[in-house]
Structures are given as C-alpha cells and as structure tokens.
Amino acid sequence: MAIHPEHELHARRRGRNLGLGLVLGAFVALIFGLSLVKISHLREGKLPAAAEAQK
Amino acid sequence: MSDLSAIDRGREAGFGDYVQLLKPRVMSLVVFTAMVGLIVAPVPVHPFVAFTAILFIALGGGASGALNMWYDADIDRVMRRTASRPIPSGRVGAGEALGLGLALSGISCVMLGLAANWFAGAFLAFTIFFYVVVYTIWLKRTTPQNIVIGGAAGAFPPMIGWAVATGGVSLESLLMFALIFMWTPPHFWALALFMKDDYSNAGVPMLTVTHGRAATRRHILAYTILLAPFALALALSSIGGPVVLATALVLNTLFVLGALRIARRDEAAAGADRYKAERAFFRFSLVYLFLHFAALLVERSLMTFGLGGW
Numbered sequence: 001m002a003i004h005p006e007h008e009l010h011a012r013r014r015g016r017n018l019g020l021g022l023v024l025g026a027f028v029a030l031i032f033g034l035s036l037v038k039i040s041h042l043r044e045g046k047l048p049a050a051a052e053a054q055k
Numbered sequence: 056m057s058d059l060s061a062i063d064r065g066r067e068a069g070f071g072d073y074v075q076l077l078k079p080r081v082m083s084l085v086v087f088t089a090m091v092g093l094i095v096a097p098v099p100v101h102p103f104v105a106f107t108a109i110l111f112i113a114l115g116g117g118a119s120g121a122l123n124m125w126y127d128a129d130i131d132r133v134m135r136r137t138a139s140r141p142i143p144s145g146r147v148g149a150g151e152a153l154g155l156g157l158a159l160s161g162i163s164c165v166m167l168g169l170a171a172n173w174f175a176g177a178f179l180a181f182t183i184f185f186y187v188v189v190y191t192i193w194l195k196r197t198t199p200q201n202i203v204i205g206g207a208a209g210a211f212p213p214m215i216g217w218a219v220a221t222g223g224v225s226l227e228s229l230l231m232f233a234l235i236f237m238w239t240p241p242h243f244w245a246l247a248l249f250m251k252d253d254y255s256n257a258g259v260p261m262l263t264v265t266h267g268r269a270a271t272r273r274h275i276l277a278y279t280i281l282l283a284p285f286a287l288a289l290a291l292s293s294i295g296g297p298v299v300l301a302t303a304l305v306l307n308t309l310f311v312l313g314a315l316r317i318a319r320r321d322e323a324a325a326g327a328d329r330y331k332a333e334r335a336f337f338r339f340s341l342v343y344l345f346l347h348f349a350a351l352l353v354e355r356s357l358m359t360f361g362l363g364g365w
Contacts (some may be wrong), residue, residue, distance in 0.1 A: 012069045019070030030107060034170055037103045 068146045075119030075141050076124055076152055084344075085116040085212045087159075091348040092216025092231055095294045095355045100171075100220050108219040109168045112212060115163035115179045119208070121156035122187040125149055127195075130257040135252065141200040158186075178218050182211040196258060201264040206239025207232075213348075230289040234347060237282035241275045242340040248272070248317075249330035249337070272318045275336075279314035283307040286347065294351060296364040302350035306343050313339055323354060 089112045093105055100108070124131065124142055128149050128278030131137035160183050168176025186208035195201045210232045217228035220285040247254075247263045248271060254261040263271045286307050290300040313336040320332060 009067055012067060013172055016068070016070045016073075019073075030110070033103055037101050041101065 059147075068151075069359055072141045073155065074144045076121040076147060076155060077114075078120030078123075079117075081120060081209075082113050082116050083249040084209070086113045087345070088231070088235065088348055089113070089212040089216035091351050092213030092228065093219050094216075095227070095279065095351050096217045096220035097293075098220040098222075104170055105219070108175070111163045111167040111170065111214070112179060112215050114159055115167070115183055116212065118156045118159035118163055118304065119186040120181045121150055121152050122183070123191045125156060126187070126191050130259060134252050134258040136252055162354055167219070168213075172222045174222050175215055175218040178211070178215050182208060182215065185211070196260070199260045199262045201260065202243045202262070203240050206236050206243075210235035227289070227292045228335075229292045230292055231351075232283060233281070233285040234289055235344065237278055237285055238340065241276045241282070241310075242337065244271050244275050244295075245317065245333050245337040245340065246308070248325070249333045272320070276311075276314040276318040278310050283311060289347075289351075291365070293365070294355070296354040297359070298357065298363055299347075299350045300352045302346055306346055309339065310343055353359060 071187065082085050085294055086109055090105075090109050093100060093109065113161055126144040127137075128140075132143040133142050141154055160180070164176045164250040165181070166176075167179050186205070190201070190205045190208055198204075213231040214224065214228045214234070217231070218224065221228075244262060247261055248268060252261075255264045262274060266274075280304060286303040287300070290303040313332070316332045317336055325333060354363045
C-alpha cells in the first residue's frame with residue numbers, strides 16, 4: 001500500500017472535528033441569543049412570561 | 056488506540072455516524088409535534104425562546120435514541136433492518152453511545168429548564184427516563200404490549216411543548232398525548248405485519264410472534280376504533296375548531312376503514328398481494344398523524360385572524 005500524505009482517515013477525522021466545532025459554535029451563539037432575549041425582556045418587578053404563568 | 060489499529064479497521068466513525076446515533080428520523084417527528092404543542096398553547100412564547108426550547112427537546116429525544124441504541128445493540132446485531140446501525144456495524148463503540156446519550160440528556164434537560172421553565176425540563180428528563188429505562192431496558196423484552204408502552208414516550212413531546220409555554224399540563228395537552236399514544240400501536244403493528252423482522256431470534260416478544268398475526272390484525276382494529284374518540288375530543292377542545300373537526304372526521308373514517316380491511320384479511324390473502332393493504336395502512340398512518348397536527352396549526356393561525364376555533 002502506497003503511503004499517501006493524506007489518508008482517507010484524516011479527511012474523516014477532519015470532518016468530525018469540523019462538525020464538533022460548528023456544533024460548539026452554534027451552542028455559544030444560542031446561549032448568547034438566549035441571554036439577549038431573557039435580559040431585554042426582564043422588566044422591573046416582573047418575571048419572564050413562563051415564570052409569571054407558573055405563579 | 057493507535058492510528059494503525061484504526062487504519063486496519065478502516066471504519067473510524069465520521070460525524071454522520073454520531074448523528075445517526077440520535078435517530079434523526081424520530082427526531083423530526085419530535086420536533087414537529089413539540090412545535091405544534093408549543094404554538095397552540097394559549098400563552099405566547101418569544102420566538103427565540105421557542106426555537107431554543109424545541110431544539111433542546113429534539114436533542115433530548117436524540118439522547119434517548121443514543122441510549123436506546125447502546126442498550127439494544129445486541130438485538131440490533133441480529134435483525135437485518137438494524138444491523139447497519141453505528142454500534143452493530145462497529146463504527147461507534149457501545150461505551151461512546153452511552154457517554155454521548157448521558158451527556159446530551161443532561162445538557163438538554165438543564166438547557167430546557169433554563170430556556171423555558173423547570174417543569175418542562177423535568178418533563179423532558181422524565182420522558183428520557185421513560186423511554187430508556189421503562190421501555191427499552193424493562194418492558195420491551197418482557198411484554199408483547201411493548202409497542203403500547205413505547206408509544207407513551209413518543210407521545211410526550213407535544214405535552215412538553217405545551218409545558219414550555221404554559222408551565223403545566225391541561226386537558227388539551229393530555230388529548231394531544233392520547234392521540235399519539237393510541238396511534239402508535241396500529242402504526243407499528245402494521246409495520247410488523249409486513250416487515251417480518253426476526254424479532255423471535257432477537258428475543259423481543261412482538262405481538263405478531265407471541266399471539267400470532269391474526270390477533271395482531273384484531274389488535275390494530277381495536278386500537279384504531281379506540282383512537283377515533285380521542286381525535287374527535289381533541290377537535291372539540293379549546294385548541295380545536297371546524298378545520299380540526301373536519302380533518303379528524305375524514306382521517307378517522309379512512310383509518311378505521313383501512314384497519315377493517317386489515318382485520319378481515321388472513322395471511323394467505325395478504326401474501327398474495329404482497330401486503331398491499333398493510334403497506335397502504337402504514338403509509339396512511341404517517342399522513343394521519345401529520346395532518347392532525349397540521350390541522351391544529353392551521354386552526355391556531357386562523358384564530359389569530361379572528362377565524363376558526365369554537
């Protein structure tokens with residue numbers, strides 16, 4: 001078997017790393033977005049809608 | 056593990072294999088029904104919060120899929136339909152699936168609790184527990200009613216969606232649960248009639264194996280008839296309306312007629328036309344569930360224009 005500098009395995013591994021990177025990036029973006037929504041919708045003396053409904 | 060051993064096997068898992076562990080096709084059903092449950096609820100939810108909530112409900116569903124594949128790897132190896140799944144085919148280790156499933160379960164429940172409310176988060180945790188422990192580990196291999204109990208796990212997502220918006224349970228969300236719960240047995244037993252998987256070799260007591268195929272046909276009819284009142288009750292509830300009622304009347308009539316046709320056939324007749332009626336019934340069952348929930352969405356959007364609803 002000839003030795004190629006790039007084995008098919010490496011491509012697959014890169015795909016996996018790239019996928020995980022994108023998932024983690026998306027998770028960060030999600031938390032950021034959620035923070036923006038939660039903080040901007042908190043009015044003084046009032047709970048978020050879901051918590052308000054639970055009372 | 057050295058690189059050499061990985062090259063020898065030549066089948067190191069790619070990203071897609073881990074996605075396969077999450078059962079993406081089951082996930083799409085979870086996303087759709089949870090989304091409808093959330094939207095039809097009477098409490099408005101911020102669109103981004105709703106999106107996040109549905110995402111983590113789907114992830115929780117995926118986590119239970121991975122845990123199911125971890126526990127069921129021995130069965131999956133034996134059956135033709137499932138032998139190519141990531142664990143039986145050797146691309147992903149069983150321990151990896153267990154780890155991924157547990158980690159994603161924790162993340163999804165905590166994140167749903169933070170994004171929406173803790174009742175919804177706990178409900179998702181209960182659903183995962185129910186599917187993995189009660190269904191997969193306990194009842195799937197001990198009772199021929201396994202499909203009925205497994206159906207309950209699949210029926211929780213619209214209730215979780217409803218809980219995201221309202222923070223609780225109500226008659227309407229219970230009726231959405233009942234619709235999927237009663238629909239699952241006829242749906243899967245029709246599949247079991249024509250798929251003829253080797254459940255007996257795998258040691259899974261499917262109704263077709265334990266009580267025979269004629270009994271399975273009668274069971275399909277019984278559940279289909281019992282399903283209809285729940286569908287009509289949902290149509291008459293506060294989230295129903297003329298559109299849902301008309302849809303429910305048409306769909307349930309067709310569904311019961313299809314079940315009647317199945318119940319009246321025997322194996323000889325079914326074998327003669329290669330299970331045509333059973334296949335048609337199975338395909339229609341997917342349409343049945345989709346259109347019911349789609350009708351709820353339509354009714355809800357009509358309500359925002361002051362139309363529809365009761």
